[in-house]
Amino acid sequence: xxxxxxxxxxxxxxxxxxxxxxxxxxxxxxxxxxxxxxxxxxxxxxxxxxxxxxxxxxxxxxxxxxxxxxxxxxxxxxxxxxxxxxxxxxxxxxxxxxxxxxxxxxxxxxxxxxxxxxxxxx
Numbered sequence: 001x002x003x004x005x006x007x008x009x010x011x012x013x014x015x016x017x018x019x020x021x022x023x024x025x026x027x028x029x030x031x032x033x034x035x036x037x038x039x040x041x042x043x044x045x046x047x048x049x050x051x052x053x054x055x056x057x058x059x060x061x062x063x064x065x066x067x068x069x070x071x072x073x074x075x076x077x078x079x080x081x082x083x084x085x086x087x088x089x090x091x092x093x094x095x096x097x098x099x100x101x102x103x104x105x106x107x108x109x110x111x112x113x114x115x116x117x118x119x120x121x122x
Contacts, residue, residue: 062113062116062118063118065109065113065118066109066110066113066118066119069106069109069110069113070106072106073102073106076102077099077102080095080099
């Protein structure tokens, strides 16, 4: 119980300090109106065209999804391979079926990205 009490005290103190800093900042910060508020800029350089508020193309979102998809694969397949022998002694078919279902879902994601053109270089 002592460990949980120390954790609770730490959480309360961290919350109080964080809230106090926010309140103090709100009270003593200068209230100068910003003429650039609401203006879109990138890397500190103002943009010259008015199309900067448009959303990104779909291919960039698909590339991000592919990154997540294959990172998930690496995060799951590597530990699976490391403990395969120990788990296979219990039920060898279960571990194979589990991996094939997982790889089937990954292949579906890969085919979807391929059909959408996310893998084409331009």
